[in-house]
Amino acid sequence: MNSPPIQPRIRAVHPEDKSERRAAILAAAQSLLADDPQGSFPVESVAQAAGVAKGTVYLYFGSREEVMLAVHEKQVHELFDVIGDALAASGADAVSVVRIVLRHISRHRNFYPLAGRCRSMLDTKVSTDCALAFKTRLGERLADLGLVIERMYPGLAAGGGAALLMNSYALMIGLWQQADPPDCLREVMKRPEMKIFRIDFERQLAAALIDLWDAAGRRGAAARRSGSTKRSNA
Amino acid sequence: MNSPPIQPRIRAVHPEDKSERRAAILAAAQSLLADDPQGSFPVESVAQAAGVAKGTVYLYFGSREEVMLAVHEKQVHELFDVIGDALAASGADAVSVVRIVLRHISRHRNFYPLAGRCRSMLDTKVSTDCALAFKTRLGERLADLGLVIERMYPGLAAGGGAALLMNSYALMIGLWQQADPPDCLREVMKRPEMKIFRIDFERQLAAALIDLWDAAGRRGAAARRSGSTKRSNA
Amino acid sequence: MNSPPIQPRIRAVHPEDKSERRAAILAAAQSLLADDPQGSFPVESVAQAAGVAKGTVYLYFGSREEVMLAVHEKQVHELFDVIGDALAASGADAVSVVRIVLRHISRHRNFYPLAGRCRSMLDTKVSTDCALAFKTRLGERLADLGLVIERMYPGLAAGGGAALLMNSYALMIGLWQQADPPDCLREVMKRPEMKIFRIDFERQLAAALIDLWDAAGRRGAAARRSGSTKRSNA
Amino acid sequence: MNSPPIQPRIRAVHPEDKSERRAAILAAAQSLLADDPQGSFPVESVAQAAGVAKGTVYLYFGSREEVMLAVHEKQVHELFDVIGDALAASGADAVSVVRIVLRHISRHRNFYPLAGRCRSMLDTKVSTDCALAFKTRLGERLADLGLVIERMYPGLAAGGGAALLMNSYALMIGLWQQADPPDCLREVMKRPEMKIFRIDFERQLAAALIDLWDAAGRRGAAARRSGSTKRSNA
DNA sequence: AATGAATGAGCATTCATTCAT
DNA sequence: CATGAATGAATGCTCATTCAT
Numbered sequence: 001m002n003s004p005p006i007q008p009r010i011r012a013v014h015p016e017d018k019s020e021r022r023a024a025i026l027a028a029a030q031s032l033l034a035d036d037p038q039g040s041f042p043v044e045s046v047a048q049a050a051g052v053a054k055g056t057v058y059l060y061f062g063s064r065e066e067v068m069l070a071v072h073e074k075q076v077h078e079l080f081d082v083i084g085d086a087l088a089a090s091g092a093d094a095v096s097v098v099r100i101v102l103r104h105i106s107r108h109r110n111f112y113p114l115a116g117r118c119r120s121m122l123d124t125k126v127s128t129d130c131a132l133a134f135k136t137r138l139g140e141r142l143a144d145l146g147l148v149i150e151r152m153y154p155g156l157a158a159g160g161g162a163a164l165l166m167n168s169y170a171l172m173i174g175l176w177q178q179a180d181p182p183d184c185l186r187e188v189m190k191r192p193e194m195k196i197f198r199i200d201f202e203r204q205l206a207a208a209l210i211d212l213w214d215a216a217g218r219r220g221a222a223a224r225r226s227g228s229t230k231r232s233n234a
Numbered sequence: 235m236n237s238p239p240i241q242p243r244i245r246a247v248h249p250e251d252k253s254e255r256r257a258a259i260l261a262a263a264q265s266l267l268a269d270d271p272q273g274s275f276p277v278e279s280v281a282q283a284a285g286v287a288k289g290t291v292y293l294y295f296g297s298r299e300e301v302m303l304a305v306h307e308k309q310v311h312e313l314f315d316v317i318g319d320a321l322a323a324s325g326a327d328a329v330s331v332v333r334i335v336l337r338h339i340s341r342h343r344n345f346y347p348l349a350g351r352c353r354s355m356l357d358t359k360v361s362t363d364c365a366l367a368f369k370t371r372l373g374e375r376l377a378d379l380g381l382v383i384e385r386m387y388p389g390l391a392a393g394g395g396a397a398l399l400m401n402s403y404a405l406m407i408g409l410w411q412q413a414d415p416p417d418c419l420r421e422v423m424k425r426p427e428m429k430i431f432r433i434d435f436e437r438q439l440a441a442a443l444i445d446l447w448d449a450a451g452r453r454g455a456a457a458r459r460s461g462s463t464k465r466s467n468a
Numbered sequence: 469m470n471s472p473p474i475q476p477r478i479r480a481v482h483p484e485d486k487s488e489r490r491a492a493i494l495a496a497a498q499s500l501l502a503d504d505p506q507g508s509f510p511v512e513s514v515a516q517a518a519g520v521a522k523g524t525v526y527l528y529f530g531s532r533e534e535v536m537l538a539v540h541e542k543q544v545h546e547l548f549d550v551i552g553d554a555l556a557a558s559g560a561d562a563v564s565v566v567r568i569v570l571r572h573i574s575r576h577r578n579f580y581p582l583a584g585r586c587r588s589m590l591d592t593k594v595s596t597d598c599a600l601a602f603k604t605r606l607g608e609r610l611a612d613l614g615l616v617i618e619r620m621y622p623g624l625a626a627g628g629g630a631a632l633l634m635n636s637y638a639l640m641i642g643l644w645q646q647a648d649p650p651d652c653l654r655e656v657m658k659r660p661e662m663k664i665f666r667i668d669f670e671r672q673l674a675a676a677l678i679d680l681w682d683a684a685g686r687r688g689a690a691a692r693r694s695g696s697t698k699r700s701n702a
Numbered sequence: 703m704n705s706p707p708i709q710p711r712i713r714a715v716h717p718e719d720k721s722e723r724r725a726a727i728l729a730a731a732q733s734l735l736a737d738d739p740q741g742s743f744p745v746e747s748v749a750q751a752a753g754v755a756k757g758t759v760y761l762y763f764g765s766r767e768e769v770m771l772a773v774h775e776k777q778v779h780e781l782f783d784v785i786g787d788a789l790a791a792s793g794a795d796a797v798s799v800v801r802i803v804l805r806h807i808s809r810h811r812n813f814y815p816l817a818g819r820c821r822s823m824l825d826t827k828v829s830t831d832c833a834l835a836f837k838t839r840l841g842e843r844l845a846d847l848g849l850v851i852e853r854m855y856p857g858l859a860a861g862g863g864a865a866l867l868m869n870s871y872a873l874m875i876g877l878w879q880q881a882d883p884p885d886c887l888r889e890v891m892k893r894p895e896m897k898i899f900r901i902d903f904e905r906q907l908a909a910a911l912i913d914l915w916d917a918a919g920r921r922g923a924a925a926r927r928s929g930s931t932k933r934s935n936a
Numbered sequence: 937a938a939t940g941a942a943t944g945a946g947c948a949t950t951c952a953t954t955c956a957t
Numbered sequence: 958c959a960t961g962a963a964t965g966a967a968t969g970c971t972c973a974t975t976c977a978t
Contacts, residue, residue: 011941011977018941038357042968044944053943055971064969119350122416123272125969131418132428139430146430162430166412167405167442174404174411182356184365194366196373196380196396208401211449212442255958276951278961287960289954298952359952479956479962486962506825510947512965521964523950532948584821590884591740593948599886600896607898614898630898634880635873635910642872642879650824652833662834664841664848664864676869679917680910723937744972746940755939757975766973827973 009052022060025050029071037113039068065125072114072121073134079104079111080141083165087148094213098206105172106202112176142166153217155224164216168209175205256294258284263305264344271347273302299359306348306355307368313338313345314375317399321382328447332440339406340436346410376400387451389458398450402443409439477520490528493518497539498578505581507536533593540582540589541602547572547579548609551633555616562681566674573640574670580644610634621685623692632684636677643673724762726752731773732812739815741770767827774816774823775836781806781813782843785867789850796915800908807874808904814878844868855919857926866918870911877907 012018028049032041043064047054061067079101086092086100105111122131146162153161179201181189189198262283266275277298281288295301313335320326320334339345356365380396387395413435415423423432480486496517500509511532515522529535547569554560554568573579590599614630621629647669649657657666730751734743745766749756763769781803788794788802807813824833848864855863881903883891891900 009942013941013978021941038354043970044968047944054945054969055943056941058970059941113354116350116353116411119411119414119416120272120347120354122418126416126418128418128422131416132422132425135419135431136427139427142430159430163433163438166433167409167438170408170410170412171401171405172408174406174408175401176404177350177353177407178400178404180353182353182360182365184356184360184362185369188362188366191366193370193373196376196393197369199397199400204397204401208446211446215445215449277953278951281961288952289960290958292953293958477963481957481962489962506822511949512947515965522948522966523964524962526949527962581822584818584879587818587879587882587884588740588815588822590886594884594886596886596890599884600890600893603887603899604895607895611898627898631901631906634901635877635906638876638878638880639869639873640876642874642876643869644872645818645821645875646868646872648821650821650828650833652824652828652830653837656830656834659834661838661841664844664861665837667865667868672865672869676914679914683913683917745974746972749940756973757939758937760974761937 009056018060021050021052021056025052025057025060025067026071026074029067030074033071033114034110037110039114039117043067062127062130063125065121066127066130068114069118069121069126069130069134072118073137075108075111075114076138077141078108080145083145084148087145087152092152094210094217098209098213101209102202102206112173112180115173116177149216153220155222156216156220157223160216160220164212167212171208171212172205175201175208179204253294255284255286255290259286259291259294259301260305260308263301264308267305267348268344271344273348273351277301296361296364297359299355300361300364302348303352303355303360303364303368306352307371309342309345309348310372311375312342314379317379318382321379321386326386328444328451332443332447335443336436336440346407346414349407350411383450387454389456390450390454391457394450394454398446401446405442405446406439409435409442413438477524486528489518489520489524493520493525493528493535494539494542497535498542501539501582502578505578507582507585511535530595530598531593533589534595534598536582537586537589537594537598537602540586541605543576543579543582544606545609546576548613551613552616555613555620560620562678562685566677566681569677570670570674580641580648583641584645617684621688623690624684624688625691628684628688632680635680639676639680640673643669643676647672721762723752723754723758727754727759727762727769728773728776731769732776735773735816736812739812741816741819745769764829764832765827767823768829768832770816771820771823771828771832771836774820775839777810777813777816778840779843780810782847785847786850789847789854794854796912796919800911800915803911804904804908814875814882817875818879851918855922857924858918858922859925862918862922866914869914873910873914874907877903877910881906 012021025046028051029039029046032045032049033039043057044054046067047057050057057067061070082104083097083101086097089096089100122134142162142165145165146159149161149164150156150158156164179197179199181194181197185194188194259280262285263273263280266279266283267273277291278288280301281291284291291298291301295304316338317331317335320331323330323334356368360368376396376399379399380393383395383398384390384392390398413431413433415431419428422428480489493514496519497507497514500513500517501507511525512522514535515525518525525535529538550572551565551569554565557564557568590602594602610630610633613633614627617629617632618624618626624632647665647667649662649665653662656662727748730753731748734747734751735741745759746756748769749759752759759766759769763772784806785799785803788799791798791802824836828836844864844867847867848861851863851866852858852860858866881899881901883899887896890896
């Protein structure tokens with residue numbers, strides 16, 4: 001009644017082979033996501049695209065949602081890498097960082113839909129362990145980058161850098177959710193009543209981000225002047 | 235368990251709201267949502283809570299998602315009402331508006347989960363007509379309130395008020411998505427590695443919103459000084 | 469994405485129509501059980517055999533197991549009917565009752581496999597309500613028939629009739645489990661080492677049942693003689 | 703959670719038991735069964751509890767069901783050991799044997815669920831060889847003990863001892879199936895309509911067993927008197 | 937012998953939606 | 958208008974089993 005494995009794939013015995021297989025599954029999911037941003041494809045499709053059996057997916061991930069979360073995490077860390085590089089560049093300032101980040105994101109627009117669903121993903125079929133690990137790793141990056149920002153804006157309160165990052169990220173995701181027309185509205189976006197939503201997403205986002213970063217810089221400056229260095233929040 | 239809180243509508247914004255049945259269904263869904271923010275309850279539950287038959291729900295709404303969207307819309311318009319009132323108050327400024335809005339939202343925290351899912355709802359089982367109507371009504375409010383803001387910050391570019399509102403809304407939703415711990419993490423939020431996410435959501439949001447509004451005000455002021463009045467973006 | 473009902477069957481609106489439909493599902497399951505005593509067929513097969521859609525089965529039963537339990541219950545009550553008739557016949561005694569019961573069972577041999585699985589069915593996917601109702605109805609029959617038996621064996625302790633029935637039923641099911649060769653042993657049953665299991669099931673069962681009933685009768689007689697009438701157990 | 707209780711085997715009945723590994727696997731399964739009488743645990747759990755790899759289980763057993771069957775067999779043979787000892791005791795009679803057997807079983811209540819499923823296990827994923835061996839060994843014990851009983855009840859027909867054993871066993875298992883409330887009914891057993899099922903299982907079983915054994919004794923006596931020694935049946 | 941990675945069949949169940957009554 | 962019976966698509970996941978290492 002239970003059928004045996006017919007053509008088992010080459011076995012991933014060593015840890016590095018396992019990481020490779022895991023990565024293959026992630027890549028497969030990511031590739032499917034490109035065609036279907038809503039991610040409404042069965043696990044079997046992911047498996048097929050990765051060249052493994054359905055069950056194998058569950059050897060590397062606890063659930064379908066955990067696969068998707070892992071794809072999201074990968075993309076977020078890539079974004080953080082970009083931010084880190086931008087901040088590390090000589091002469092980096094709010095404007096240059098924002099420009100570089102936006103350029104990256106504009107080339108990875110399939111980042112948004114998944115990111116927008118991240119919160120609800122955590123509410124569904126993601127084990128506490130998995131969610132915790134995800135958040136922990138995220139927190140580490142946030143802390144690291146936050147420190148870099150605090151060094152850039154001396155006087156910014158402790159934690160102010162991370163807060164600025166969170167706010168920026170929030171603005172980015174939130175604004176995309178407002179601005180990106182859903183498929184069913186693509187056609188009617190040209191109507192006059194939709195004018196208000198025909199915004200230049202990247203322009204508006206860039207402006208708002210710069211407002212946020214400038215305000216942080218100004219606050220840092222003010223703090224420096226008055227000698228204080230504590231109290232958090234951007 | 236679900237006592238349909240027949241919240242008297244602050245304003246009868248839409249003509250179709252006149253139907254008591256429709257309102258009852260919305261109220262039922264809203265009440266259910268209070269217990270289950272993820273909204274993973276069957277249409278039948280909504281119908282039961284509303285005291286109607288399952289089929290009746292489809293007499294008033296095109297699909298399950300349209301019901302949820304309507305609940306969301308109702309809540310958004312309530313929020314807009316509050317913003318409108320705050321702006322209309324004498325001596326209104328960024329700080330007072332933000333304070334009032336945050337107070338409202340903190341009393342309607344079940345606004346967030348639904349709002350966070352709004353974008354993906356539009357991608358699923360919402361007819362173009364319905365989505366268009368939703369967006370159109372939203373756009374109208376946005377335009378109206380945007381004008382009020384532009385009057386408050388004279389010199390703010392045309393459309394700058396609406397953009398400021400969108401940005402604010404985006405920040406609010408996006409930051410909530412980062413800050414609100416999912417159920418599976420409620421318990422572990424006290425761990426040290428989660429410290430960075432134990433933010434004071436409302437404080438941080440308020441600060442960031444004020445940064446945004448202040449920047450808009452400053453930009454408006456600058457624009458006024460230089461005589462220009464065009465170019466959009468906040 | 470969710471497809472509508474294409475060719476809905478005639479609707480069972482009246483209670484009697486519903487009973488009919490329920491009965492049809494039961495009959496379908498029973499018929500499948502005849503071919504596959506282990507009952508390892510999907511719910512869909514039952515539905516098809518009953519001429520309804522899979523979902524309809526779940527309109528009438530809480531789970532697959534509840535369908536099977538209902539089939540079993542039907543068969544048990546049929547057996548109880550036979551026992552009742554046998555007991556009601558003039559000149560009924562242990563021998564005649566046992567003979568009649570065995571004749572019935574030998575004509576309904578697919579009663580055994582299901583009956584043998586009844587206990588484990590109750591452990592799996594049967595709601596408390598359903599199990600309780602099943603047991604309650606069973607208990608009623610047991611009590612009724614028990615009284616008839618007690619009238620037949622005056623002096624039998626209160627409850628002694630029901631106990632005798634339970635014991636008889638237990639012996640019947642238990643002995644079948646020992647005696648009925650599983651499919652995989654059908655062929656090898658003729659080997660000498662299997663001799664001991666090549667019993668004449670019905671003969672041995674009949675003899676043991678009569679022992680049980682005679683002993684009960686004797687005990688009843690003894691009790692009568694000594695005047696006592698209480699204490700239970702057969 | 704599952705501390706493999708390495709119960710020292712009372713007797714090394716089968717040669718293959720010499721394998722420590724095999725014994726460890728059986729002990730692990732038995733231990734798991736104590737916590738989950740339904741035996742709905744994966745093979746991997748058994749392997750882990752036994753301290754071996756999943757594949758190793760299949761080196762010693764042909765299938766999952768064969769492991770369970772082996773556990774059952776072990777328990778049955780332990781029961782037979784007890785019966786043998788009870789019969790061998792000086793002054794052994796039906797009452798003393800029944801008492802000793804019941805005491806053993808009451809201390810090993812997890813014997814019942816598995817025993818009750820034995821028949822259906824044989825229908826699923828047990829090789830003919832395995833089933834045959836199981837039955838053969840069972841038959842041997844049955845024959846041996848049957849002879850002892852026939853010696854105890856001289857005049858009992860040939861095979862009458864084994865038949866009496868089978869009947870007794872059947873009654874035991876069958877009555878347990880009726881009497882043991884499934885988990886989902888544990889709570890509601892106190893209700894009045896459940897009264898008829900609130901039987902004193904061991905008392906009722908003991909009484910019925912004694913009826914069976916007494917009847918066998920009496921029949922043996924009668925047979926002796928009339929000189930006959932043939933005809934089987936208890 | 938032992939391991940454990942890989943396989944993939946297998947299915948109950950839910951529930952949004954329709955439409956006969 | 959309202960009802961609620963009927964539909965059936967849609968799929969995540971488990972886990973027994975195999976066999977390359």
